[in-house]
Amino acid sequence: MTFDEEEFTQVFTEIYPSLCRFLESFLGNREAAQDIAQECFMRFFRQESNVVKADEARFWLFRVARNLALNEIRNSKKRGSFLGKIIEIFYAPRPDQAEIYEQDEATRLAIEMLQVLPEHQRAVLLLREQEEMSYQEIAQVLNVSEAKVKVDIFRARKALQKRVVV
């Protein structure tokens, strides 16, 4: 199945905003999130759309997004402490942070809270609560068993129990 421009535009319009939301929630960083979302669609358009079925596009995109986001996390860890410090200078919270990010308080708190979770639990919980995917769909996207999805969702919820504002 090859996607023509019109079909691609439709997929993009439908999925791009939610992919950005997923990535920003997952990474806690808007720039990296948007960069990765673009990379996902770029790959999708340039070489993968001919091996992805139309009705699987959404799942393919989320799978690639999660993988690229994990790479991003690993790479940023690898950048080392010296560079890490240089980067920190630029990323340290500043008074104008709120304006740069246009993030409301509820969003900021929720994203901050999610960063406490291990990456696999964070991805599973977001796909469940934000994307409303079923356990089986999540298992397919993340390439794990449904049993693991079930356990990870439970562990994620339990881990955040004390941080949730009831």
Next chain:
Amino acid sequence: MVMDCNYLEKISLLVDDRLSPFETEEVKNHLAVCAQCRAAETNFLALRRQIKAIQIPRDRAAERKVLSEILRSGKSKPAGTTGKLFYLRPALAAALLIVVAFIGILIYNRPPQKSWDVARLEGTPRIAEKGINENGRLKIGEWLETDQSSRVQIAVADIGQVEVEPETRIRLVETRSAEHRLELERGSINARINAPPRLFFVNTPSATVIDYGCAYSLNVDEEGGSVLHVTEGWVSLALNGRESLVPASAYAKSRRGFGPGTPYFEDASGEFTDALTKFDFENGGATAIDVILAESRQRDALSLWYLLERATESDRARVFDRLTRRRGFSERRDFRPRNRTIFPDRANERGAHRTHRDANFRRKSFNYGRRGYERKSSFERGDLRPGDGRFYASRKLEYGSLESSSDFAF
């Protein structure tokens, strides 16, 4: 320390509507008497609300710009300009620029690789029609050719090597951090890649070989058919939505006009592999399935898992039976409420997402008819999991609502 109530995990399932009516009843009765579980339910639902409250403001102008850039970049755009798009607010953009400059100077102080190193192993290999000495460079778009007495080794950026055997014609299609791609027109290569999945690709006339972190050899014959033999890790052979994931010690073939065939282990019997070839590429049908089932061993679950989808409806039941009647098969029985699909119907939810939300990603259901109780059975198959070779398959019978499902590994 307060002990966790045994029901806590079920509260999580309750919140996701994953319990049978019977269990729901049971858990609700428990909730009436257990404050800890009541608190957990409230808490899990509050967490859901907090996550749903996450709102990322949309910048539609920027979205349109991203879209048009991708469309403009085109499918066949030559590599080199990767078309990475940024749209940043000026203040942050400036800050990032400085960071990038620092990183660039300190770490990535080397020219971007738009060509690969080629080392001659034997004979006189040629790049772009010119013979090379000990070393050469293969640029994007250039063909590398070996005659019957020459061999070379190519460095795949910094993620691995490809050995090119005699009488081979191969081209570098793309190289950038997110994708490295060769085109093998004919001949043989041996690849060893040490990288995350889906970074290294080889196009052949009948399929695309996608690396999952592995070592493999690949041969393309005069007709454009490929034979993939994986020696380490996992590799996928894909074309037009049809994909065969191949683990170590296994083979998969592809032929023009058919795409990827069924993977099989290298120690499978000759009768077994011949029958697979007949089934995949020569319309062998039920006769081929007879031989495949008779010859299959426990390990050949790998091949049977593919046949579960690729066989015709009337053959699926016996493929499933063969797949599940073996050691290591575990059965799990789930009672499900009648008339309820596994995927809740979300058709009314948001019209725009309907196609994708209802898509039942890679969940294949098959029906076949039979007399008696099992008037209708449906089979489901989950993905193969690269790494440990586990997968999920289940059979659902429509009398009552009993489902047996299994995790297999080979």
